[in-house]
Amino acid sequence: DAMVIQNPRYQVTQFGKPVTLSCSQTLNHNVMYWYQQKSSQAPKLLFHYYDKDFNNEADTPDNFQSRRPNTSFCFLDIRSPGLGDAAMYLCATRRDTISDTQYFGPGTRLTVL
Amino acid sequence: SQQGEEDPQALSIQEGENATMNCSYKTSINNLQWYRQNSGRGLVHLILIRSNEREKHSGRLRVTLDTSKKSSSLLITASRAADTASYFCARSGGSYIPTFGRGTSLIVHP
Numbered sequence: 001d002a003m004v005i006q007n008p009r010y011q012v013t014q015f016g017k018p019v020t021l022s023c024s025q026t027l028n029h030n031v032m033y034w035y036q037q038k039s040s041q042a043p044k045l046l047f048h049y050y051d052k053d054f055n056n057e058a059d060t061p062d063n064f065q066s067r068r069p070n071t072s073f074c075f076l077d078i079r080s081p082g083l084g085d086a087a088m089y090l091c092a093t094r095r096d097t098i099s100d101t102q103y104f105g106p107g108t109r110l111t112v113l
Numbered sequence: 114s115q116q117g118e119e120d121p122q123a124l125s126i127q128e129g130e131n132a133t134m135n136c137s138y139k140t141s142i143n144n145l146q147w148y149r150q151n152s153g154r155g156l157v158h159l160i161l162i163r164s165n166e167r168e169k170h171s172g173r174l175r176v177t178l179d180t181s182k183k184s185s186s187l188l189i190t191a192s193r194a195a196d197t198a199s200y201f202c203a204r205s206g207g208s209y210i211p212t213f214g215r216g217t218s219l220i221v222h223p
Binding site (some may be wrong): 004031040041042043045048050080088090092094096100101102103104105106107109 | 155197
């Protein structure tokens with residue numbers, strides 16, 4: 001049973017053309033995270049939500065925005081993708097700040113032409 | 114920051130052999146988790162070990178934690194080709210924001 005779902009699994013966009021990636025969860029978890037992962041590198045946290053509270057990492061470019069309209073859904077908007085934004089984007093959830101385990105979605109592979 | 118190192122960066126073994134990978138960190142932690150990532154996929158949680166624990170088992174996986182040395186190891190016994198993946202440790206030091214290492218890429222040859 002899918003618990004963290006990401007759509008699409010593969011996204012191709014053109015340089016500078018806005019793109020939105022989506023994440024949904026059936027776990028009713030309070031915390032949702034967005035990570036960027038480039039080849040052979042560690043996942044890099046972009047931002048996270050605790051409920052509706054948004055937390056941006058200091059080094060996340062302004063080009064990246066996020067929305068969480070309700071508990072189940074979270075979106076990553078890339079306003080003007082550059083070639084350097086090509087990566088795997090991973091969504092993860094966590095029940096709350098006390099529990100320890102993150103649950104990851106399968107990821108969206110973004111290609112920028 | 115919980116930044117640390119994973120070692121080795123790449124490991125290539127034959128099916129049936131054991132695979133050991135290590136994770137070191139620099140500051141104290143509350144817990145440490147190991148994840149597996151198959152090529153082009155998301156991360157799958159394997160084992161969590163808390164700072165007051167020294168060893169945990171799950172099937173063919175054994176994780177140890179040495180807080181005095183600030184290191185953890187993941188042992189996969191009797192490896193299979195299906196174990197081919199990247200393995201990451203994630204360290205949490207009191208916030209709910211874990212920090213991932215760069216991972217160990219494991220290849221198990223049939």
